[in-house]
Amino acid sequence: MSNRLFDLVMQGGMVMYPLMGLSVATLACGLDRGLFWYRLSRHEQRVAHDVLEAAHYDLDQAIAIAERANDQPIARFLLAPLKLRHPTPETFRLALEAAGDKEFVKMHKGNKLLESTVGLAPLLGLLGTVTGLIQTFGNLNIGGGGTTASATKAAAGIGEALISTAAGMLIAIFALALFRLLVSFQAREVDYFSEVGTELELIYRQVWYAPAPNGNGQASYPVDPIPEEGYPVR
Template structure:
């Protein structure tokens, strides 16, 4: 721990924002890891229970989805189930709107990681440049520098490069976390689409029977009422 603190001190003032980005990246990674762990470890069971219940009783399916509202998949499935005798188009529209809201939440932290990936290497280069400027400013080149001065200059250059290494490490870490989150988000969008399609098919086949009703010369569909 003391060695790490020494490196931060040697890196100069530019190390402060780099350390800040590193802390933010780790915090974001931990928060997103907990979010995805909860979702991925429970959503298959919730989806199975809701779809099975939906084949026999929509009220039971709605109850199961309500109990899972703390997860995106629960809120996604609940959105159409809480409607009163919707048409298939309204049923699908409710799911799509709920899915869009949940996908926004799943992308939480992406902007921070993108900013870290872009800014951290630049901060590292800035620290290196300012360190080199200070190092060369202390050299007495015209007067013939001594061995001691050369040693101090070499040490100063080494310290200046610390910020470059730190900035690159933080950027690489943020990029890895970001790419993992993007992959999980893409897979989750496909999963939501498949689950939503299956729920909509169940509703169309089991619970919605369009009856042809003559009304003022127009033929209109009517949702079936089942217990």
């Protein structure tokens, strides 16, 4: 199998070398991103649930839970506003948005590589087609009563053209499929972050924050929640 693959690469001409480089980079990107999303999906919902549940009763406990799961993007996202000291709701939301943007940048890792591969691989394959056809025409002995050797060289040029074209298309198709899959994961994650962040902000507003009693519309610092059933005083 490996010998067959090596023979195809050799028959495809010089263009096959950058194509193989793109294929290796795309495969490595796919493995890296697959491991990232697998780890994320295993613990994300549990971490978010535990932090939100603790935030109803004790912000320090919620912070501790988020810090223990600091390897999870959702934990870092929720921890950012919780670590602030007496933030206003506006500051709380800004901290969520800033942390979310930072995590989304990490989630988009590899997108540029895949986009470049989708664009470059077919063009490199087309370049291989052109060089193969040039070699073919150069080996044709038109009107000279051709020989078996010239026919063999012409066939090699045609093979180079077809192999490089097929390789470029296959690599581009794989990179595009992987890119679209990652984009769908990223879009789903944006929605989930928005949902969880909104829930945490509502908890902060309703349980831990009270407006200033002076009536001038200015916000004060968080206070202990009013004793209610299920919400013990800190």
